[in-house]
Amino acid sequence: MENKYDDPVFFERYGQMARSKEGLAGAGEWETLRAILPDFSGKRVLDLGCGYGWHCAWAADHGAASVLGIDCSRKMLEAAKEKNGRAGVEYRRLSIEEAAFPTGSFDVALSSLALHYVEDLDSVYRRVYQWLSPGGVFVFTAEHPVFTAQGPQDWDYDKEGRIRHFPVDSYFLEGGRQAVFLGEAVRKYHRTLTTYLEGLLGSGFSLLHVQEPQPPASMLGIPGMKDELRRPMMLAVSAWKPERGSA
Amino acid sequence: MENKYDDPVFFERYGQMARSKEGLAGAGEWETLRAILPDFSGKRVLDLGCGYGWHCAWAADHGAASVLGIDCSRKMLEAAKEKNGRAGVEYRRLSIEEAAFPTGSFDVALSSLALHYVEDLDSVYRRVYQWLSPGGVFVFTAEHPVFTAQGPQDWDYDKEGRIRHFPVDSYFLEGGRQAVFLGEAVRKYHRTLTTYLEGLLGSGFSLLHVQEPQPPASMLGIPGMKDELRRPMMLAVSAWKPERGSA
Numbered sequence: 001m002e003n004k005y006d007d008p009v010f011f012e013r014y015g016q017m018a019r020s021k022e023g024l025a026g027a028g029e030w031e032t033l034r035a036i037l038p039d040f041s042g043k044r045v046l047d048l049g050c051g052y053g054w055h056c057a058w059a060a061d062h063g064a065a066s067v068l069g070i071d072c073s074r075k076m077l078e079a080a081k082e083k084n085g086r087a088g089v090e091y092r093r094l095s096i097e098e099a100a101f102p103t104g105s106f107d108v109a110l111s112s113l114a115l116h117y118v119e120d121l122d123s124v125y126r127r128v129y130q131w132l133s134p135g136g137v138f139v140f141t142a143e144h145p146v147f148t149a150q151g152p153q154d155w156d157y158d159k160e161g162r163i164r165h166f167p168v169d170s171y172f173l174e175g176g177r178q179a180v181f182l183g184e185a186v187r188k189y190h191r192t193l194t195t196y197l198e199g200l201l202g203s204g205f206s207l208l209h210v211q212e213p214q215p216p217a218s219m220l221g222i223p224g225m226k227d228e229l230r231r232p233m234m235l236a237v238s239a240w241k242p243e244r245g246s247a
Numbered sequence: 248m249e250n251k252y253d254d255p256v257f258f259e260r261y262g263q264m265a266r267s268k269e270g271l272a273g274a275g276e277w278e279t280l281r282a283i284l285p286d287f288s289g290k291r292v293l294d295l296g297c298g299y300g301w302h303c304a305w306a307a308d309h310g311a312a313s314v315l316g317i318d319c320s321r322k323m324l325e326a327a328k329e330k331n332g333r334a335g336v337e338y339r340r341l342s343i344e345e346a347a348f349p350t351g352s353f354d355v356a357l358s359s360l361a362l363h364y365v366e367d368l369d370s371v372y373r374r375v376y377q378w379l380s381p382g383g384v385f386v387f388t389a390e391h392p393v394f395t396a397q398g399p400q401d402w403d404y405d406k407e408g409r410i411r412h413f414p415v416d417s418y419f420l421e422g423g424r425q426a427v428f429l430g431e432a433v434r435k436y437h438r439t440l441t442t443y444l445e446g447l448l449g450s451g452f453s454l455l456h457v458q459e460p461q462p463p464a465s466m467l468g469i470p471g472m473k474d475e476l477r478r479p480m481m482l483a484v485s486a487w488k489p490e491r492g493s494a
Contacts, residue, residue, distance in 0.1 A: 146393060156412070156414070164414070165414035166414070166416065167403070167415075168393055168412060168413045168415050168478050169412040170476075172459075172477075173476065193440065194459045197457040201454065201456065206454075207444075207454045209445065211441050212419075212441045229419040230418055230419075231415050232439070232440070
């Protein structure tokens, strides 16, 4: 993951987003994600790409025994400590790519909108599977393959500037894409839905949920939000590591 | 499912498609589907919307104890008996919507490119789950939600008639779509990926594979086939009914 978030201008703009100011309540996908989160009581929780730490705080506030949030951005971690510091929550500067923990270190692994910045997804899946205890759960959100396929991540417009539809292209050509996010060029990785899901299944995970979040009715009044019913923007997936001897 | 296939003109056109003339080898998704088919040895097999019966014949030729192919088109079933009649294969005129069998009647259920014609997918999932024996497998292909979302199922073209990209629209508005197939208006049903997969999980199935077929390298020389790398057109899914007591 690039350290774009340590760029002061970018970090400032990120701070103005609803999800940065309002936390989970300001994130359009939160209701969907919350519905597929496991019970955190007594669990050891890892958050990959924790950002401001909203999900770490949620886990701690819902009974987690311990929470470790990792992120590669120093500024993000400073904000996380300030906004979402808790007893039992540790924030550590570490990239998802470099992370390594002993087998069975965690009961729950989370990752919110970070995996599309990671080039080697299979490596993440393999490591998370190993870090989880049997019965452990991995829940993540990532940008939807429909949203990442073409690259620019923008609608197709008519001459009057009205949205015509959302363009999909190069779907089966996986790899890096130059997207624009908060006015800055950001490198993301496109992969197919097949790669997201078969990678989990091939790593030994069993799928619990595959959801495409759509904005809740309560947010449809926000300008532009109704257009989010026209395309899928995110995936929310939960999977578990089967107990030994079960399917 | 409409009986469009009993329209003589439509049926004649369908007969000219590569998949109709060459069978499984003429279907771009076959290599992907074949790789996720279960072992048929000694199995009781049901094919929902069997068409010309290519998959029924494949199952019989690979050791199935019995095969029942159902379809609502009389002409399709006549062609199936002629092209793919086999000892142990029965073809019966019955719609997917009306089909009913005793609990545990089958070990494998197949459906090739038929479910996007069915309005009530959950009803199909519930019934297939009931018809399968514990450990039984359900494998199907259907048109991809990206392909069905907007409706017309056509590319977006520039003024010179070149493909610009594939349009996605109305993704979260599930329901009927008027598509054009072989020059005729055909009613299909769009649903999200969420609906396809969560419906299976919610019915008690455990997911084995979620694949988006892409044309094999050997077919990329066929005119237009390389464009199929630009959008996903189909889903191929396999799932199983867990044995009692396992996950």
